[in-house]
Amino acid sequence: MLLAGANEGSDGGVTLATLSEAYSPTETRFRPEESPFTTLFADITHRCNMACRNCYIPVRDLPDLPVDWLYEVVRRLPRRARIRLVGAEPTMREDLPDIIRTIRALGHIPVVLSNGLKLGRRNYVEKLKAAGLHTVYLSLNGGLRDDLYLAIDELACAERKLAALDNLLALRMHVTTGTILVPGVNVGHLPEFIDHLLGKGVRDMHFRSVGQVGNYIRDASFTLDELEAAVRGALRPEHGELRLLAAYGSSRDFALGRARVQLTQWPELGSLERGRIAPDGMVEPMFESIVANEHRY
């Protein structure tokens, strides 16, 4: 089903046709009005300013999603949802503040998932906040160290990443840090890194395995038990006890003092919590969609 704008012969229509052609639908899908998802991913661009070794979405030759069309889909959702603005890298879009402002005006909660390179500029973060952004998921695979970013993300960017974290915290934004744990690479750095995050007042940390989809480091994926062992092994007595709050098939939520720690063995199949907006206007389970569209979308 194509929504308004998708077949009108306008630039937006041509773009949506290109995106739809590249996209493989999953078996389970819903019209926006029937969406069961509390969180929906919107792939607003396929452009990126990094070239990480683990990237579930390495396709770069697709056009940006037309936002007027996105707003029509979002407008049809049955209840308030977290709209995760993702890419590749969402900050590549010059109109990101407008997108945030409109998603908020439509009654939903905009969330940006970013590699953080552009968030190292304070005035840019201020602009996003003024547009209505309160929550950012910031990937920090190398923690505090350039050599680890080089090994995992192919870029020595610790300074810029940590500047982004400081900017977000200074502006009192809610930050979830995301770190892919790679055996033999960044696990030994965890004690120092977790200590740093807790010291900065980060309240939400997410550690996940290398997802074996898209581009990824081979033979380097932790199981959920191994993720938990790695995090437990990194904690110091002063960090407090890691208390299990909830366990699902592929993820576990913990409390650590006042912080929340989430571990995920990725991809997290079978979840009807996180969905993805497909370019034909339907919504689908996020991780199933990623697997179905490996190296395509």
Ligand code: SF4
């Ligand atoms: S993982 Fe994210 S930041 Fe890295 S190349 Fe892929 S889209 Fe870009």
